[in-house]
Amino acid sequence: MGISSNFGFNKTPVFTVNHISEYLTTDGAPQRTKVIRAAKFPKKIEISAYSQIRQTLKAALSKPSFDQPAVLELAERMAARARRETGNAKDEALRCERAVRAFIETIRPSSFRGMQIAPAPTSLAFSQNGVRLKVTLDAMISAEVGDVSNSGGVVLLYAFAADRGSMKARLSAITGMMLWALEGGQMEPLPRLCMAVDLAAGEIVKASAAHSRFRAKVSESCLEIAARWDSIEPPDDYDGPDWH
Helix, strand or coil: CCCCCCCCCCCCCEEEHHHHHHHHCCCCHHHHHHHHHHHHCCCCCCCCCCCCCHHHHHHHCCCHHHHHHHHHHHHHHHHHHHHHCCHHHHHHHHHHHHHHHHHHHHCCHHHHCCEEEECCCCCEEEEECCEEEEECCCEEEEEEECCEEEEEEEEEECCCCCCHHHHHHHHHHHHHHHHHHHCCCCCEEEEEEEEEEECCCCEEEECCCCCHHHHHHHHHHHHHHHHHHHHCCCCCCCCCCCCC
């Protein structure tokens, strides 16, 4: 789930699922200000960890047997790169290898029996209390329940270095936002089809069917974000477009 450019001069607040999940799990005004600032003034060049493997793993989700031979080859390629490299490049190759092997262990056909997985759209978006919320999926899921087709999605979470204490809330936010964003589409979403894959823990987390409290919290947060958006100024190292 990458961070999308929101353009610093945009008068409408735009929050990705990464931003809103971080906002929901962050306490204190200074920390929440930092999240709003990151959403309003994204860096011009975003260097993403795991960039060497993200697209391959995303594509593998919608291929037969999750393209296991090619994914295993990718893991071996990352291991070979780690043996050749030094410093930060070596560390990143090792992290990538670890994530690929976690994908192999966690994403198994038995966990997705009876489901069809397809490439995801660019992003899903909806508005809440003046804030545009964007959800980026790694794949779409559909399943037949009787004569009815239902929808869902998958997000791969590369959070090996994250504070594990906050991960439960973060995963719940990701799946809850996915379920919400899919409502109003051609197919009715099901909570069990909305999944966040925590590669570090080897766990697949599904959305809760009890979402009233979560949505109320998001709505309240959006009111706060919309009210503060115009007053947030860029960081000292801001390198994006003119924001005035």
